Amino acid sequence: MTHRHKRRPNALPAHQPLLAPSILSANFTRLAEECQAVIDGGADLLHIDVMDGHFVENITIGLPVVEALRAEFPDTFLDVHIMISNPDLYAAKFVEAGADSVSFHPEATVHSHGVIQEIHAAGGLASLAINPSTSLDVLDYIIEDLDMILIMGVNPGFGGQSFIPQTMRKLKDVKERLARHGIDDMPIQVDGGVKLNNIAEIYQAGANVLVSGSGVFNNKPYKDTISAMKAELQPL
Ligand SMILES: O=C(CO)[C@@H](O)[C@H](O)COP(=O)(O)O
Numbered sequence: 001m002t003h004r005h006k007r008r009p010n011a012l013p014a015h016q017p018l019l020a021p022s023i024l025s026a027n028f029t030r031l032a033e034e035c036q037a038v039i040d041g042g043a044d045l046l047h048i049d050v051m052d053g054h055f056v057e058n059i060t061i062g063l064p065v066v067e068a069l070r071a072e073f074p075d076t077f078l079d080v081h082i083m084i085s086n087p088d089l090y091a092a093k094f095v096e097a098g099a100d101s102v103s104f105h106p107e108a109t110v111h112s113h114g115v116i117q118e119i120h121a122a123g124g125l126a127s128l129a130i131n132p133s134t135s136l137d138v139l140d141y142i143i144e145d146l147d148m149i150l151i152m153g154v155n156p157g158f159g160g161q162s163f164i165p166q167t168m169r170k171l172k173d174v175k176e177r178l179a180r181h182g183i184d185d186m187p188i189q190v191d192g193g194v195k196l197n198n199i200a201e202i203y204q205a206g207a208n209v210l211v212s213g214s215g216v217f218n219n220k221p222y223k224d225t226i227s228a229m230k231a232e233l234q235p236l
């Protein structure tokens with residue numbers, strides 16, 4: 001594949017932990033205003049959920065919306081989570097459309113290493129998104145090529161679901177696995193079911209990029225919600 005629009009991506013903000021509102025729960029009729037409001041309220045990045053109606057039941061956002069958000073928010077880190085079959089065909093296209101990072105699912109491809117290569121060749125950061133029932137063994141021979149790991153706190157497909165408790169054990173396991181590989185600076189994202197009442201516990205368990213959709217967008221004013229969530233993220 002050739003990459004005609006290779007661009008320099010925004011870097012993941014250097015400070016941690018990071019709070020990433022998932023725009024899946026935003027009011028789509030006012031998407032730019034909603035994004036601006038969470039950015040003004042202290043969001044560190046925007047999490048964008050792409051669903052294809054095949055890998056998951058829901059159909060949401062595609063390339064044109066990522067392109068539009070990139071044009072509107074040139075300096076904001078766009079963290080694009082693709083829940084699609086055959087990410088091999090689309091991962092690089094999302095980087096070309098403006099994604100700074102692309103998280104894809106190993107369950108959706110037999111070529112995870114190749115997808116990472118495609119994302120990197122297009123100039124993006126590569127992240128592996130791991131479903132609740134998927135073993136961390138999928139990381140074994142690609143861990144050193146990744147820029148981030150996404151641990152799902154719910155089954156992918158919809159916002160507003162309850163956090164699956166076993167995710168806490170998985171976070172502990174992923175930390176141990178990274179340590180075994182001598183990696184101590186890999187961002188670990190948790191996505192799904194993150195709310196004001198559990199964000200501290202999830203952070204303490206090892207997640208440093210915390211995605212929250214309904215937890216943010218169902219609780220106006222966003223600035224107060226984001227401040228309250230960030231206040232829960234006390235240094236370890
Ligand atoms: O990827 C997904 C769902 O598949 C998430 O990004 C959700 O959008 C998070 O929503 P909440 O669980 O925080 O409401």
Ligand SMILES: [Fe+2]
Binds near residue numbers: 049191211
């Ligand atoms: Fe997501």
